[in-house]
Every structure is written in structure tokens, then in C-alpha cells.
Amino acid sequence: MFRTALRNVLAHKARLLMTVLAVMLGVAFVSGTLVFTNTISDAYQKSSQKGFTGVDVAVQPHKQDSGKSNPGAAARLPQSLLDQLGKVPGAASATGSVSGFAAVADKNGKLAGEGFNSSGANYYPGADGKDPRYPLKSGRAPHGAGEVALDAKTAERAGYKVGDTVRISVDGPVLPQKVTGVFTTEDGNVAAGGSLALFDTTTAQKLYGKPGEFDEIDVKAAAGTSQAALKSAVEKVLPKDAEATTGRQLADDQAKVITQSMDGMRTILLVFAGISLFVGIFIIANTFTMLVAQRTKELALMRAVGASRRQVTRSVLIEAFVVGSVAGVTGLLAGIGIGAGLRVLIGNTGATVPDGPLVVSPGTIVTSLIVGVVVTMLAAWLPGRRAAKIPPVAAMNSVHAVATTKSLMVRNSIGGVLTALGAAVVLTASGSTTMGLGAALVLIGVFVLTPLLSRPVIAAAAPLLRPFGMPGKLARQNAVRNPRRTAATASALMIGLTLITGLTVIAGSVQQAIDKMATGSLKADYVVSMAGMTPLSTDVEKKLAAHPDVTATSPLRSSPSRIDGDHQELTGVDGRTIGKLTNLEFTAGSFGGLTGDKVVVDDATARTKHWKPGSSFPVTFEDGKQGRLTVSGVYKGNDLMRGIMLDARTLTPHQSQVDDRQVMVKVKGGANENTEDSLRKALGDNPAIQIQTKQDISDGISKAIGLLLNMLYGLLAMAVVVAVLGVINTLAMSVFERQQEIGMLRAIGLDRKGIKRMVRLESLIISLFGGVLGIGLGVFFGWAAGDLIKKGISTYELVLPWGRMGVFLLLAALVGVLAALWPARRAAKLNMLSAIKAE
Incomplete structure (x- = not known):
């Protein structure tokens, strides 16, 4: 029977080619997905590990948002702690880091780097005057408020060299800076196509609102001191609101984050590979059904000369195994090519991926072969079993050829039940999982009913x-x-x-x-914000308000607070103009009288908190001061506008750093190209600022x-x-x-x-x-x-x-x-x- 099965496979090469192709495409998609995501993930992980090579222990703020602390309270890493950490036993040196958003304009005035990845940091020279994190390729380190160093990839992409003047924006206003140096870095954001600008430490602290403070302190171990030993020594001098982590742990954590970020892409791609395989199952089952039907007399003769039902079924499954194995191997090879092609394609779109080898893991190989063989054998099992059940005499006389009315009635009944059940689940679904289950049932039900339809x-x-x-x-x-x-x-x-x-x-x-x-x-003609939705300087609103064509402005200014023990974001707006800039539907009250301790809330929050106009509630502001706010209106919230709004003049005194999320602008004559150009010029033609119409x-x-x-x-x-x-x-x-x-x-x-x-x-x-x-x-x-x-x-x-x-x-x-x-x-x-x- 084994020899017979192999002979049948070889005898129907052209007939089975389509089946092999169907399985091969699905397997290629699966293996290509695994190769691509594993390759990208491995490249980023190795790049990120290089970024932690000079870090043995990292000290970071540890914020415990308890009911006793201020909503906006943040841990501080002062210069005194940096000096202290540099002297702990086993420490060779300590480096302070400050970072934030920094948009770099190229020579054409466009943004260099990609929004969220446009960052700035400080150059912190050691005893030798160099920062080991950022080896200089040319020039020198920045000194003073008007100097900056750029990463080599951004400098090349934007066309800058040492001595050029570059336009940089941190929170809105344009800062002309002289390029004093170009450096190399293992920073993953830069590898992904972003930009990195370095200032001296004092300048960076001022720009990012942290004078005399650091976001992170990295401690390097002296020769012979392990990371664990250094961490123990560091922890002895740390305040309660700071925590120490070894560089190895940081690298592992970063690797997990990268893996998790790739999991989403991997899952999506595998879902579509599964759809292709699911479609392929129909083709394979169809193919083997017809092949078995064509060989019915041959199989009946085998039964007549002594072959058992199991042997007949097994011969069909052996054919399927051979087909699946061939499809699995060719699909794996094609998938490796797809994985390599996807990586090249990403590079051609402008995105930069860290260098690294193509990763074909043993898991990818095993998965591809298993998928190819199992899918084919599962699809071929039913036709093989059906062929084995046909009595030899009936098969020789072709009595079996027509499907019985009973079998079609059973199939239609099952299809009707599945379709009705799936439709009921879909119509009553309360979540995406239930909806997906119902959709799958409807799809299977309709498939079962297709002969009837x-x-x-x-x-x-x-x-x-x-x-x-x-x-x-x-x-x-x-x-x-x-x-x-x-x-x-x-x-x-x-x-x-x-x-x-x-x-x-x-x-x-x-x-x-x-x-x-x-x-x-929105009634506003324009909404002004920073690229990457980073904080916007309050100077931007002042410049816009002073523009002759502007009739009304209002900031959207966020600040954390605590209400009824829960964290709640407050949004500061201009209570005098917000009604002219938005068109929200109020279920009760209005924007009128939005001053002092009055607030308006979206309907979802009002329902959750059981608030209505006149309701009063205690609040703890960002700076820890307490007060009471009174609801003056309830509006229908949406994805653009929601939450608790109050007058910015009430909120601003409680903020440690005042900045805006967005600014809404109303102009004379409505939005037009000339007015937009005029607003851009008023803001210094800053490419980091987005001026958007509705x-x-x-x-x-x-x-x-x-x-x-x-x-x-x-x-x-x-x-x-x-x-x-x-x-x-x-x-x-x-x-x-x-x-x-x-x-x-x-x-x-x-x-x-x-x-x-x-x-x-x-x-x-x-x-x-x-x-x-x-x-x-x-x-x-x-x-x-x-x-x-x-x-x-x-x-x-x-x-x-x-x-x-x-x-x-x-x-x-x-x-x-x-x-x-x-x-x-x-x-x-x-x-x-x-x-x-x-x-």
C-alpha cells in the first residue's frame, strides 16, 4: 500500500501541483512572518544591548502614586545624588542623563527624523572630557546655550556638518544652534530613523524643565566589581523615591519590550497566514475528494483482493503526507525569501532597521514543516475515510457516485443551526471576542450551506x-x-x-x-500642536493671540489630580473663549460661567461619578493643594474632546511646569492657505509645529x-x-x-x-x-x-x-x-x- 501511494503521487504530478502550491503559499506566509519578525526583533535586541554596554547600574526615579503623595509629585535625582553615587565602593564613574523631545529641521525646513523618535539629551563628559555613550566622529562636545551635537545619521540625512547652524525646537519656539560635533550612537530610536540632538548638561536641564536634576544616573563598575555587588552598594545610599537596576536587567527588560512590540505584528501576520491555510484546506479537501473519486474502482479492487479500510485510508494519508512534506519544505524556503524581502522593503520605505543577520530559528523550521504536513493530512483524512467506507462491489459499479439525499439534509440542517447560532451571537455580542466567535460560526455555517445555496x-x-x-x-x-x-x-x-x-x-x-x-x-479653524504630541510652550498661544487675523484662542492644558482617591486628568481651557472654539452638545448647563471653581464634565464621567450641575467634589491638585470644584455643565464627550474642563487661570497656579497639549485658534474669514502661511511665519516656520484644520x-x-x-x-x-x-x-x-x-x-x-x-x-x-x-x-x-x-x-x-x-x-x-x-x-x-x- 505504501508503494501504491507513492506511485499515485508520482502518477498525478500535474494534478497535485495546485494542491502543493496552495499549501506552499500558506506555509511560506507563516515561515516568512516568523523569519521577518525574528530577524527584526533580534536586530533591535542586539542594538539595545549595545546601548547598555557602558551601564552596570542605572538609578531611576520611583514614583509611588499613593493617596498621600501629590498627584504630580515626581522623584528627583539631584546633582548631590550623582556626586554621592560616583563615590560608592566599586563605582568607577557616574553619569547623569536628561532627555526629552527635540525636533531638528533639515536644510529645506522639513522635520528630520520621525516625530516620536526626535529626541534630545545631554552630553555628560567624564574625567577625560568625553562621554563614552556618544563617541565623537568629528568636531567637539557642545558648550553653552547656543551649541549642539547631532548624531551621524541625522547629520548625513539633513546635510549638516560641523560649523553649520541648525534650527531646533523643543517645545515650540525655534532655537538656532551651532553644530559643534557629530557623534555615533547605538540608540535604538536613531537606528529606527529618528534623530538625537545633544546639549551640554546645564542647557538640557533648562530646556526640559529640570534645573539641577537628572532623569537617570548610570553608574559604571570598577574592575573586579560585579553588577550585583555594585547594585547592593548603590542601594545603600539611595533615597526612598529612587530605585537601582542592573544594566543586564535593563537589557533584558528592553528585549522583552521589543519582543512584545513585535508580538502584535507577528500575530496579525499569522492570522492572515492562517486565513490562507484555512482557504487552502478547502482546495486540498476538494482535490483529494476528486482524486479519490477518480480512483474509486482502483481502491475497490484493492479492497476486493484483501486491503482493509484502514489500509485504504492510510494510502490516501501517505499521499497527503508526501504532498505536505514537499509543500512544507518549499514553503519554508519561499518564506525565508519573503522574510528577507520584507526587510529590504522596509528599508526602501525610508525606515531604518539595525543591521543583523537573517534569523531562521529551529522553531520556524519545525513550525513550517508541521503546518504543511498537518494541514494537508487533515484535509485529506475525510476523503480517504469516505473512500474506505464504500463497499467494493458498489464502487466497481459506480453506485456510490451520487450523494444521498439524507447526507445533504443532514449537512443543510447542521449548516442552518450553525448559521442561526452564529448570527444570534453576532447580534448580541458585547465584545470583540464574542463578535469574532459569532462571525466564525456564521462563516462555517454558510460554508456548510453553500451546496443548498x-x-x-x-x-x-x-x-x-x-x-x-x-x-x-x-x-x-x-x-x-x-x-x-x-x-x-x-x-x-x-x-x-x-x-x-x-x-x-x-x-x-x-x-x-x-x-x-x-x-x-470643533468651531476652531485651526488646532496647533507639536509633532509627536509633545508639550507645547505657552509662548505659542501668546504669539497666536497677538496675530492680527486671530479672533479667539484657547489652550488645552493637562494636569494630573486626585478625585475621590482616583487619578483624574484635568484640562485647562480659556473659559472666556472655549465656547467660540468648540461645538459640544450639552445635556445640562453650558460653557457660560466657566470661571473660578466651576467645571464642565463629559457625560461618561458624570454617569460614573453620579454628578450633575451643582454637584461639588473635593480635588487634590498637582502641587498637593486641595480645593473644591463645582459642576456647571455636562456635555457629550467624544474621542476629540472629553474629560473635566476648567478655566486655565484656576489650574495654572497648581502646575509645576506650565505647557499646553494643543491650542485652538479661530481666525477672520475662516481657514485658508494665506492665513495658515501667515500663522506659520508668526511661529518661526517651525517644522515641529503642526497647524491643522478640521x-x-x-x-x-x-x-x-x-x-x-x-x-x-x-x-x-x-x-x-x-x-x-x-x-x-x-x-x-x-x-x-x-x-x-x-x-x-x-x-x-x-x-x-x-x-x-x-x-x-x-x-x-x-x-x-x-x-x-x-x-x-x-x-x-x-x-x-x-x-x-x-x-x-x-x-x-x-x-x-x-x-x-x-x-x-x-x-x-x-x-x-x-x-x-x-x-x-x-x-x-x-x-x-x-x-x-x-x-
Whole structure:
């Protein structure tokens, strides 16, 4: 039986090629994902470990947010502690670090580096006048308020060299700085495409609001002192609000953070690889079902001469094992190429990844082989078991060929129950997990029901096929002749289009909801903020308020507080102008009278705290002082505006460092290009400052959604490719099975063009059947998911993208046309006499 199984595999090379390709694509996706994420993760981890090579013990603030401490209280690492740590037993030196946001403009006035990764720090020279963390490549260290050193990658990218003047912004105002040095660094942010600017320690402390204080103190061990021993010595002199960590532990923690950050990407990619494999299962099962059907008499003869049912099933599984092994190995090799290609692709997009070797771990190899073999054998098990159950005499007489009415009734009953149960779960879902479970049940239920659905849906296409004459009539009959096969073939395409349509419906609806939110909640013409949403200097609002075209401004100023023992963020606004700049709907009260101890709160907070207009509550401000605030209004919050708002004049005296999150601006004549240019010039043409209209805010979110959607389309394209292979596979085998029929049709007058047209129309019908089911299910899932999204976005409404859905249906038709090219050509080339004589 083993030799027979191998002979059958080798005897049907072309027939099994499509199956191997289907499995190989799924395995390649899995292995490529693992190789890519492991490679990137390993590169970042090694880069991060290099960054900790000069750190044996790091001392950092340790904030305990208890009910007794001030909400804004932060631990301090003063110069006196730095001096003390440099003298502990076993310490060779101690270095103080200060860091924050620092945007560097290139020579064209654009931001060098990428928002969140644009950072600044201090150059802390040791006894030799050098900072070992930042080896100078050229020039010297910065001294004084007007000097800066740039990392080598930023200097090269922005076109700066020693002696040039660079425009830098920390919190809004532009700071012209002379470049005194260019340095190299192992900083992971720089490796990822960000920028790093170094100031002298005194300047950095002033810029980041920490005069005489440090964010971190790194202690280097003397020769012969272990990190653990140095940590013990350091802990003896530390205050209660500081903690010590070994450099090894910091590196391990950083590695965990990097691994966790890659886990999200890995999970998303593996989900789509799983979808491709899931689609592949239909193709494999379909293929083996047809292969077994073609060899029914052969298997029956084996049973008649003594082979047991187990041996017949085992022979089919051996074939599947061979196919899965070949697909697993080729998929692994293809996946290694995909992993390498993805890394190159990321580099070409402008993102910088640390150098490192391609990582192909033993786990990746084992996973790829297991996936290839297990998926194929699972898909082949049912056809093999079904073949083994057929009595030898019945098989030889082909009595088994037609599925019984009872089996179809059982299948339809199961499909109906699964679909109804899944729809009920989806409609009553209260979370994404429940929704996902319900969606999976509906998808499986509809798949089980597809043989039942195929007849009425395909019958509805009969009027469209009449103009094609006899080939059209034959195509329709062939499509419904074997509803199980048609269902399995159409389901592969249905799954891909269900996901694509559902995502498109949700994305379009969310985008419209954001548009409504931006235009509905803001009256301001512009919202001004820093790149990366870092703090904005209060000087920015003063300059904007003084502009002749500006009629009203208001800051959004955040400060931590404690209310009823819970941490709560307070937002300071200009109580005199906020009503002119926002268009929030109040359920009670208004912005009028927002002065002194009066506040307005969003409806969600009011419900949680049981507040209403007139309610009074105690508050502990950032500086530890206590007071009472009174609710004067309750408004409907959204993702743009929510929380507790009070007059900035009340909040500012309690803040240790006063800065703004955003500034809202109203101008004469509304937003226009000339006014925007004028505002930019008033702020020093600072590339780090964003001046956005309501449309800009909406477009920015839309761009992010569009980018994500395009990535998902690209990932789902793999499932569609697998589905195309499935249609080709089904048609090729259908042509093989119907050789006698095709030969007879040729003999009675149907020419080669008619044969080609018949096969193409059959493929088109099956593909459109899958497309219609997929689009319908996608719309259902998009509608059902809307109820969950509405809880977070009140302006959400279902939007059906008719244009894109039309494109998806055309895509399904194109799949059918392309998939039929080879099978149709093969059918037309059959010799009619040989085909009629074929068994």
C-alpha cells in the first residue's frame, strides 16, 4: 500500500501541483512572518544591548502614586545624588542623563527624523572630557546655550556638518544652534530613523524643565566589581523615591519590550497566514475528494483482493503526507525569501532597521514543516475515510457516485443551526471576542450551506447565460451538477471577499464618523500642536493671540489630580473663549460661567461619578493643594474632546511646569492657505509645529486608516491567490472527469470555441457565486460590528461603499475568467475519439 501511494503521487504530478502550491503559499506566509519578525526583533535586541554596554547600574526615579503623595509629585535625582553615587565602593564613574523631545529641521525646513523618535539629551563628559555613550566622529562636545551635537545619521540625512547652524525646537519656539560635533550612537530610536540632538548638561536641564536634576544616573563598575555587588552598594545610599537596576536587567527588560512590540505584528501576520491555510484546506479537501473519486474502482479492487479500510485510508494519508512534506519544505524556503524581502522593503520605505543577520530559528523550521504536513493530512483524512467506507462491489459499479439525499439534509440542517447560532451571537455580542466567535460560526455555517445555496443563486443567473446559447446552458448545468464541489470551490473565494468587504465597510463607516466628529465638535479653524504630541510652550498661544487675523484662542492644558482617591486628568481651557472654539452638545448647563471653581464634565464621567450641575467634589491638585470644584455643565464627550474642563487661570497656579497639549485658534474669514502661511511665519516656520484644520485632522486619521486597510488588502490577497488556484484545480479535474462528455459534445457539433466558452462560463458562475456570498457576508459583519464601534464613537453610522463592492464583484469575475484559461484550453484540445473511448 505504501508503494501504491507513492506511485499515485508520482502518477498525478500535474494534478497535485495546485494542491502543493496552495499549501506552499500558506506555509511560506507563516515561515516568512516568523523569519521577518525574528530577524527584526533580534536586530533591535542586539542594538539595545549595545546601548547598555557602558551601564552596570542605572538609578531611576520611583514614583509611588499613593493617596498621600501629590498627584504630580515626581522623584528627583539631584546633582548631590550623582556626586554621592560616583563615590560608592566599586563605582568607577557616574553619569547623569536628561532627555526629552527635540525636533531638528533639515536644510529645506522639513522635520528630520520621525516625530516620536526626535529626541534630545545631554552630553555628560567624564574625567577625560568625553562621554563614552556618544563617541565623537568629528568636531567637539557642545558648550553653552547656543551649541549642539547631532548624531551621524541625522547629520548625513539633513546635510549638516560641523560649523553649520541648525534650527531646533523643543517645545515650540525655534532655537538656532551651532553644530559643534557629530557623534555615533547605538540608540535604538536613531537606528529606527529618528534623530538625537545633544546639549551640554546645564542647557538640557533648562530646556526640559529640570534645573539641577537628572532623569537617570548610570553608574559604571570598577574592575573586579560585579553588577550585583555594585547594585547592593548603590542601594545603600539611595533615597526612598529612587530605585537601582542592573544594566543586564535593563537589557533584558528592553528585549522583552521589543519582543512584545513585535508580538502584535507577528500575530496579525499569522492570522492572515492562517486565513490562507484555512482557504487552502478547502482546495486540498476538494482535490483529494476528486482524486479519490477518480480512483474509486482502483481502491475497490484493492479492497476486493484483501486491503482493509484502514489500509485504504492510510494510502490516501501517505499521499497527503508526501504532498505536505514537499509543500512544507518549499514553503519554508519561499518564506525565508519573503522574510528577507520584507526587510529590504522596509528599508526602501525610508525606515531604518539595525543591521543583523537573517534569523531562521529551529522553531520556524519545525513550525513550517508541521503546518504543511498537518494541514494537508487533515484535509485529506475525510476523503480517504469516505473512500474506505464504500463497499467494493458498489464502487466497481459506480453506485456510490451520487450523494444521498439524507447526507445533504443532514449537512443543510447542521449548516442552518450553525448559521442561526452564529448570527444570534453576532447580534448580541458585547465584545470583540464574542463578535469574532459569532462571525466564525456564521462563516462555517454558510460554508456548510453553500451546496443548498448554489442551486437557487446559480439558477438566478440563467437569464444572463441565455445569450451564450448552448455553452451557457451547459455551463449552468455543470456548475450545479456537483453542488458539494461547487460549494468548496466558491467558499475559498467567499472567505477572502467576506474579510475584504467587512473591513472596507467598517473603515468607510469609521472615516465618516471621524469626519462628523471633527466638523461637529470643533468651531476652531485651526488646532496647533507639536509633532509627536509633545508639550507645547505657552509662548505659542501668546504669539497666536497677538496675530492680527486671530479672533479667539484657547489652550488645552493637562494636569494630573486626585478625585475621590482616583487619578483624574484635568484640562485647562480659556473659559472666556472655549465656547467660540468648540461645538459640544450639552445635556445640562453650558460653557457660560466657566470661571473660578466651576467645571464642565463629559457625560461618561458624570454617569460614573453620579454628578450633575451643582454637584461639588473635593480635588487634590498637582502641587498637593486641595480645593473644591463645582459642576456647571455636562456635555457629550467624544474621542476629540472629553474629560473635566476648567478655566486655565484656576489650574495654572497648581502646575509645576506650565505647557499646553494643543491650542485652538479661530481666525477672520475662516481657514485658508494665506492665513495658515501667515500663522506659520508668526511661529518661526517651525517644522515641529503642526497647524491643522478640521479637514487635516480628519485626513490624517483617514490616511492612517487607508494605510492599514491597504496593508490588510495586501495580506488578504494571499487568500485570494489561493482561491484562484482552487478554481483552476477544480476546473482542471472537472475537465478530466468529463472527457467522454466533452468528446461526445465535440462529436455532435460543439466546436472548440464552444467548449472553451462553456468551461469559462462555468468558472465565471462559480466565482461570482463565491463573490456574491462573500460581499453579502462582509456587509453583514460590517453592520454587526457597528454596534460595538458605536459605543466608542457616537457618530458612527453604517456606510456601504457601493463603488468598492462593485470592484470586488468584478474582481471575483476576473478570478473566474483567469482561472479558466488553462482548463478551457485543455478541454478544447481533447481528441474527441480518444475522449469518447476514455474510461
